[in-house]
Amino acid sequence: MGVQRTSVGLDVHARSVVACGLNRETGEITERRLTPDHREILDWIGELPGPVAVTYEAGPTGFGLARALDAAGIVCQVAAPSKLIRPAGDRVKTDARDAAHLARLLHLGQITAVTIPTTDQEAARDLVRAREDCRGDLMTARHRISKLLLRQGIVYYDGKAWTGRHELWLRKQRFDNLSLQLTYDAAFDAMTACLDRRQRLEAAIEAMAADSEFTPVVRRLGCIRGIATLTAFGLATEIGDWHRLTGRTIGAYLGLVPSEYSSGASRTQGAVTKTGNGHARRLLVEAAWHHRAPYRPGTVLRRRWDVASPAARARGQAANRRLHQRWAHFDQRKKRSVVANMAVARELAGWCWSLAVLDE
Structure with missing residues (x-):
């Protein structure tokens, strides 16, 4: 980002936007309370001495404002909230x-910006997260059914549940108590x-995944064991631009x-940072x-290899062998499985990065 004359910090909420502009040359501070209307914000920024750079925190209001600023030719950085530097003794918010x-941090170049996805990328990511939310709802619904039946003995x-x-066995369950029967029917x-919602989302x-900008990455990631279409597409949409990371930094x-x-x-x-x-x-x-x-490649994995390039297939096979060797080494040392799996996941992230940025 080039040197801006005015640094603008925006505190964005659903119904209001508080703006603060800091003039680099004069030190003058300009404050204004605005509505979330993009046109009003752009008009106010246009009154400030240029060039102007803007920042605001990433949050539930999304990236619409950042895209509007970018379309107007205004530099905008969406700040990562967890990376903002705050004084330890600051108790007034x-x-x-x-x-x-935010304006002062932008002026000092201390903003850690997040990547702004395109509208199509954000929509694809929302689709993946909708499926993940449905997965959680399904687990909750199944838990309610099983515990309702358990209370009745x-x-x-x-055989295996779910x-x-x-399901045929669940459909046959009947209760003499009308209230209990209504409760069970509602849970079922x-x-x-x-289940129906999950099937629709997975089909979409x-x-x-078969025909979009994410298809090449999905096919390459599918060369690794445990990463089928849903997982590969989820990683592709969540990470987006893999080239901004390296094999060392992705973990x-x-x-x-x-x-x-x-x-x-x-x-x-x-423990791991979980950031x-x-x-x-x-x-x-x-x-x-x-x-x-x-490591014994099955039919499903070989089918995924068939649609990938020879380079991706070779890299995926090397990853599969290496990751299993890591697991065998941890098991030999009697390492706790959850700790070992986290270490394998960290190395798996590096292998995924190498496949995602693979130049074919």
């Missing part, structure tokens, strides 16, 4: 102070509705590196468990 604080013993056979209807994701970006507190000669490491994108981190942690079993 108001909208005006937040806007002024009814337990399913005839299969087609188990909620579960079936979640499969179609988009820290996803919060998969150990926390550390070191002072003097002492060095203490704790960054939690959605992508969960996908990688789940995929890492697949590498514990012996």
Whole structure:
């Protein structure tokens, strides 16, 4: 970003925007309370001495304002809230102070900006997160059914739960108490509705993964065990531009590196930081468990290899062998499985990055 004459910090809310402009040359501060209307914000910024740069915190209001500023030729950085530098003794928080604080950080070049996705990329990411929300709703609905039956002393013993056979067994359950029957029917209807919604969302994701800007990355990531279409598409949409990361930094970006507190000669490491994108981190942690079993490529994995390039296929096979060796090494040392899996997930993130940026 070039040197701007005026640094503008915006504290953006659903119904109001508090703006603060800091003039680099004169030190003059200009404050204004605005509405979230983009036209009003652009008109006010146009009155300030140029060139102007703007920043505001990433949040529930989205990236619409940043796109409007960019379309108007105004430099805008959307700040990562977790990376903002705040004085330890600051105990007063108001909208005006937040806007002024953002303007000062922008003036000093201390803003850590997040990547602004396009409208299509954001829509694809929302689709993936809708499917993830549906997955959580389905788990909750199933939990309610199983515990409702357990309170009545009814337990399913005839095989694995939540299969087609188990669903037929659930449909046969009847209760003499009318209130209990209505409660059970409501819980069962909620579960079936979640199943239908999940199927629709997964079908939409499969179609988009086969023909969209994410398709090349999805096909390359599919060469790794545990990363099928849904997981690959989720990683592609959540991370977006893989080239802004490296094999060393992607683990820290996803919060998969150990926390550390070191002072003097002492060095203490704790649990992983769990910073960054939690959605992508969960996908990688789940995929890492697949590498514990012996590496024997199956039919489904070979089908995914067939649609990938030879270079991606070779890289994926190397990743599969390496990650299983890591699991075997941890098991040999009797390492706690959850700790070992997190280490494998961190290395898996690096392999995914190498495939995503692979030049074919």
